[in-house]
Amino acid sequence: MKQRTVSEKLGEFIYKLTYQDLPEEVRDLTKLRILDTLSCAVAGRDLPHSKIASRVAQSSNGKSTIIGCHKKVALPDAVFANGVMIHSIVQDDILSGLVHPGSTVVSAAIGVGEEIGASGTEVLTATVAGYELVGRIMSATGRFSVSSFRPSPILTTFGATAAAGKLMKLSEKQLVNAIGYAASLTPGTPNEVWWSGTMEGMFQAGVSARIGILSVILAKEGATSAPQALEGKDGFFRCWGGSTAKMEKATENLGQDFVISRMRIKAFPVCGANQRPIQIAKPLAEHKLKANDIAKIVERVGTGATSYAGLDFAGPFETQFQALMSMQFCAAAAVLDRPVTSAKFFAEHYNDPEVGELARKVELMEEEGRSLPLLEVHTIDGRIYTTGEEMPDRSIYMPNKENMAGKFRLLCTDFFGEENTSQIIDIIMDMEKMDDVRKLTAKLKG
Structure with a gap:
């Protein structure tokens, strides 16, 4: 019998994952990831790099919301701009001290959810799938063999792909192809930006989110990708990690141990x-x-x-x-x-x-x-x-409701006002009751 590839196992997981499969703790943590990332986007919306991303995105027309903007734009452009804004103050969530899934996963999940009119449970489930792919591909890749590359935008493309693919209802085969495109199109981003102090690092999250959307669109239209795009002799794991020695970690305890439970937050807007x-x-x-x-x-x-x-x-x-x-x-x-x-x-x-x-x-x-x-x-x-x-005190890095609601109020009240800020918090914390995520995105225009 032919052995199933890593992409096939991950594609099956994404395809079959339901909201009912998620433990209560995971459901609650997912809402807090959305609350956290949106607060970062609002806080950074007026920074120079965010304004550039928003202007670029507004050159298109569509049905998707840019946070803090009344003009609707095309889905890939909204996802790009929102990804940039979420990462803009460098206080978005962090996994293993290295990778920032929220900027790509949440921007993709909210963007696609709005595009198709997804329910709150569908967006939450897709968000979990996105975090799973980021964390599992990271563990399976191991330490990057060339330290000059920045791991976060390379790895988080998989998260945007998984979230978008789940919401767009790709078949298992299409999800496998989408994962292959995430592996092959994900940007190789050098870290020189941090020495020069220029803006590239801010745009990377948006680009990765947009590539995730593109990977899904290509797969949905019938584009094929290498079956062993991850573990092949010249696949993703060898390309970035130098070997396939840890490839089993991509599927270890799949559906039992959820990556989102390991997320941490930043108490300070720095590295x-x-x-x-x-x-x-x-x-x-x-x-x-x-x-x-x-x-x-x-x-x-x-x-x-x-x-x-x-x-x-x-x-x-x-x-x-x-x-x-x-x-x-x-x-x-x-x-x-x-x-x-x-x-x-x-x-x-x-x-x-x-x-x-x-x-x-x-x-x-x-x-x-x-x-x-x-x-x-x-x-x-x-x-x-x-x-x-x-x-x-480690509690300041824990993504509990008190920390996340407090951060959202601190960063968003000046923009949304007290009443709307409270309403958005309530909407997100009751997201499983929402029949259409557009009820949330309508509030994000400000």
Whole structure:
């Protein structure tokens, strides 16, 4: 008997998955993923890269909503613009400290759901399928063999494909072909953007979401793809991970262990690698030190913690992206008691002269076996202030209802108003009762 390919097993899973298959916890977490991603989009809608994406999208006409915009556009364009906006403040959700599924999965699920008039349960089920594909392909690929590529936009194309394919009611065979196109069309995105501080990283999520839609459309129209697009001798796993050694992880406990249960949120609008360091550094602000009081800051981190593109950068800071990636900038800003929970701070004050001065005094030291960052502030007059070794509060990274509703109110009330903000939260939390997701998208225009 012919052995089934990884794509065939995943295609069957997507095809057969129903809302009834989802545990109650997974259903609730999925609603919170939608709430979270939409809050990020609203918060970043006026940033320069979001405005560019919206203008480009508005060159088309259609039935799909761009968040915060009254003009309806074509589905691929709406999905592109919304994906960009969700990722725009770099505070969208994160998996394994590396990948951001929400920006592509939710933009695709909401976009296609609106296009076809899908029910709330259909959109929720498709969203779960999208997260599954991202997490499972990531686990099966393993560490990327070339570190200069950015994993998130490469992997999240699968999520948009799965969500869109489920909603467009592709057959099992068509879903297999769509997965093959996601594997072959997904963009190879170099990480140089984080050193230059330019905008490419913001558009990548939108492009990946759009490619996911295209992969589904091609498959639905009859386009075929390689049966072993993932595990073949020249397939996706070898291309990006260098081997097929972990390919079984793509289907391990499929339908029992849900990826969405492993998602974490960002407490701060910066790179995932800077979340814990900022959290640990913030208490040092109580000493009310100025940059000219400080001789140096030593930030001790684990082996390899500074190797990702853009992290070990002490300036000069010419864009917000350089600032939010830089371990030196983030540590300095936290010690100086800057509003590091605010995306507006990084967007408008990346060139803060005092933070830039102190960032140049931050020394990054990698230490074997260290799991938690440790910061030491050495003053000009010989005092040393240090953070403790105790485990910081992890609850701020947990996607519970309290955190997500609070974040949505914080980021969205100024735009939607208090009444509409509360209504949108209620709509999403009762999404299983919704017969048409357009009742939600109608509210997102603002």
